[in-house]
Amino acid sequence: MQRLKSVFRHTAINTALSLALLGLLISSFNALQPVDRLVYDSMLRLWPRPATDGLVIIEIDERSLKELGRWPWSRRTHAKLLDTLTQLNAAAIGLDIIFAEPENADPVADRLLAEAIRHNGKVVLPVLPEITGLRKEGIKPTLPLKQFIETAAGLGHVDIELDSDGLVRSIFLEAGFDNRKWRSFASVLLQVHHEDHTLKWQGESRPNTHPSRSNLWWRNQRVLIPFADNSEFQRISYLDILQEKTTDLSLENKIVLVGASAAGLATRFPTPLSGQSEPMNGIELHAQVLNSGLQGFNLIQLSKPLENLLTFILLFATLISSRIYNNKPLIPLLAGMISAIATSASLFYFALSWFSPVAVLTVLILSFPALNWQSMKHIGRTLLFERQRNSATLAAIGDAIIITDSEGRIEFLNPNAEILTGFTLQEASHRHINTVLIGLSTDQAKFWSPSLLLKSDKPVSTCYLKAPNGNEYTIRLSCNPIDMPIHETKQYMFVLSDITETVKMSRRWKYLATHDKLTGLPNRIKLEELIDRNIADEKDNNCFAICFIGFDDLKTIDETLSLSAEDFLISAIAKRLKTCIRIGDSIGRWSNDEFIIIFNRTDDKERIAILAQEIISVLTLPYPYLQDIYSLLPRMGISLYPHDGETAKQLLTKADAARNSVRKHNTPAFCFYSSSKNTPIPNIDQVLELSSVDQRVDNLSPDDQQKLEAIRLRNQELKKTIQSAKSSSKLKRLLSSPFKKT
Known part of the structure; x- marks a missing residue:
């Protein structure tokens, strides 16, 4: 009860309220907007949305310009293009x-185009805001000709607003000029495609802030764009549609976007x-908005009042709880940070709302030194006036405490300081602190003098200490002046906090982020980093090979196995692969049943083929588990740098x-990448011979040896059947599943 009462002391509540209000100010005025956007962009890249198949982009590309002449x-x-699209039964057409x-x-051309628009009946035309002056008030809408407006199914604005950092993250579903209003280009297309769709799609309200002013372009209903992979959209050249080269193309119930993609035109x-691909043109941005609308991904910014309230609650609850753990404020602060990140991620992924955790994280990070500093300052004052109680109090502190005079001569050591320095209080008394802490070093200096903190503007430093017992510690060394009565000699308190475990934990987190938990192998992130590092190597004759290994039959076996058996198979595969690589090569786990081997400093196909054969021979050995034996079918694909690509993505692809x-051959095999359509694979007889080679069975039980013998007999029978088979279809049927659970 006493600890709970201390929570509601005026000082604690005032501190929590002050820091919570600080976070509220940061959130309200977007003081850390660049960091907020960085976090948002990172989360967006971790959550790519799929591209719909109900959308087709018709590009006015370089090839079309070359054939049809200069624009316009x-x-x-x-x-003619619209007539062709009408014949293909497009559900809606956005002519950007x-x-x-x-x-x-050619005045007749306008009439023909108007007739084509009327005949189709589902064409949407753009409204373009153009700047006519130097100020925002100079923006005016540019509309199509009257005859096109009368025949079109609708008009939609193509206004795109850049954020202050020059990136496009959102679009406005409504925009207008004076009393006129237009829905966005993509929104009108969705309404033509589904008449009730626009009513379900709403964004963040941002009405006209100057309703009394005229000649003003305004925007409303802001929504964030959940970007998909731009390369996944179906694209067709304008020229191919015009020349009817896509006879097998079906546009039934699909939205068609027509616009420029050629350099210099778009x-x-x-x-x-953009860090993962090229910047997007206007037609691609409309495709991104349409993709989110068709799939129902209505991503919006959390309203500012709700965001401020959530920020205040998270901060106040965390800071109040930190008073319960007064001696260990790190625990509630870390819990508060995790809660803020979890809340932001949950709202982003499940509620399709963006809440920035930056304000909460910033205040909590800044509050930790303040809380820690106040605690140490209070202890220092208590030690000064209570000499008889100093030893007991300081002995209970987990940090090492050293008190010196203004010249750096030691006057007190607590027990933890005696352990770290190897000196007792009697031995260290009146010695200079530089001679007691002689084992100190930093990243910049092999030998470092702690007395430098006495006159430094930065009284805290991170350094390394080699204790007399041989142990090495990472410590945070701080030097604080002690307020002394008048005419008393000024004293300083050196606090040595052991942060060795914190540093180890940080390194451990970094390791877990780049390595697979089950096998200990590098994961996808680390593998891409290794490949990029090899590519960036500027040494002469820089070459290496990427070996992509997969086990398709493992997915089928997984359906009948427990998690422990599945983990056993994956771990066994990883252990076998480790025995196959050379010194200097790298191996990693790409996905659940896929592994990557990087053969460094070689592009010799013959040597690589030998290594691949050795790997297959090891991987096709039976896998005994409990009372069963399993056999797997490894398939390997190999690409060479720089012959097959100059980026990690190209080599892996x-x-x-x-x-x-x-993969279509139901046997273990490997193959080098070739641009030829009919890439050769190893001979089937050779693969069967490889899978039936004598194995070491000394450590197998009698039952396992019998099952292994059954597998060998089955492989021999298959080989004889293959040699006598007269057709490839019969061969394919016989080899449908030669490696299964016995």
Whole structure:
């Protein structure tokens, strides 16, 4: 009860309220907006959305410009395109081309285009806000010609707003000029496709803040864009549609976007995913918005009042709870940080709302030194006035305490300081602190003098201490002046906090982030880093090979196995692979049943083929587990640097493609990547011979040896059957599943 009462002391509540209000101010005024955006972009990259198949992009690309001539083209051309799309039964067409001026050279072309729009009945045209002056008030809408407006199914604005850092993260579902209002281009297309869709799609309200002013372009209903992989959208050249080269194309119940993608013609916008791909053009941004609308991903920014309330609650609850653990404020502060991150991630992934945890994390990080500093300062004052109680109090402190005079001569050591320094209080008394802490060093200096903190503006330093007992510690050394009565000699308190375990924990976290927990092998992140490091190596004759290994039959076996048996098989595969690689090679786990081997400093296919054969021979050995024996079918694809690619993504993609070329053969095999469609694979007889080679069975039980013998007999029978088979279809049927649980 006494500890609970201390929580509600005025000082504790005032401190918690002050820090919580500080976080509220940071959140309200977006003081850390760049950091907020960095966290948002990182979370967005970790959550890529799938691309829908109900959307087709028709690009005005370089090839189309080369064939059809310089831009702009005759509107007869666009009319012909619309007639073709009408014949293909497109559900809705977004024509992202501005027709604001009549075609004086061919007036009939305007009439033909208007007829094509009317005949289709599902064409949406853009409204473009253009800057006519230097100020925002100079933005005015540019609309299509009247005859096009009358025949179109709808108009949608194509206004795109950049954030202050120059990236596009959101779009406004509504925009207008004075009293006129238009829905966004993508929103109108969705309404044409599904009449009730627009009513279900709402964003963050941001109404016109100057309703009394005229000639003002305004925006409303802001929604965040949950970006998908831009390369997954179906794309077709404008020229191919015009020349009817896509005879097998079906646009039934699909939305079609027509716009420019050629360099110099299309404006490009950087996005949070621009670090992984090129900036997006306008038609691609509309495709991203349509993709989120078609799949129901309505990602919005949490309202500012709700965000402020959530920030205040998280901070106040954490800071109040820290008073219960007054001596260990790190525990509630860490719990508060984890809670803020978990709340943000949960709202982002499940509620499709973005809540920034930056304000909470910043205040909690800043509050830790303050809470720790106040605690140590209070202890120092108590030690000064209570000499008889000093020894007991300081002995109970987990940190090492050294008190010196203004010249650095030692006057007191607590027991922890005696252990760290190897000196007793009597031995260290009146010695200089530099001679007692002689084993100190830093990252910059092999030998470091703690007396430098006496006159330093930064009274805290992280350093390393080698104790007389041979142990090495990472410590946080702080030096604080002690307020003394008048005419008393000034004293300083050195506090040595052992943060060795904290540093080890940090390194452990880094290791877990880059290694697979089950096998201890590098994971996907670490493998990509190793490949990029090899590519960046500027040494002469820089070459290496990527070996992509997969076990398709492991997925089938997993359905009948327990988790412990599945973990056993994966661990056994990893152990066998470790015995197969050379010194200097790297191995890692790519996914559940996929592994990667990096053969460094070689592009000799013959040598690599020998290594691959050795690996297959090891991996095809039976896997005894309890009362059963399992056999697996490894398939390997190999790509070479720099022959097959110059980036990690290219090398991995081509190695996986090589592996896919042997997956149709139900045998263990490997293959090098080749641009040829018919990539050769190892001979079937050779693979069966490899899988039936004599194995060491000394350590197997009699039952396991009988099962292993049954597998060998089955392989011999299969080989004889293959030699006598007269057709490839019969061979494929016989080899449908030669390696299964016996």
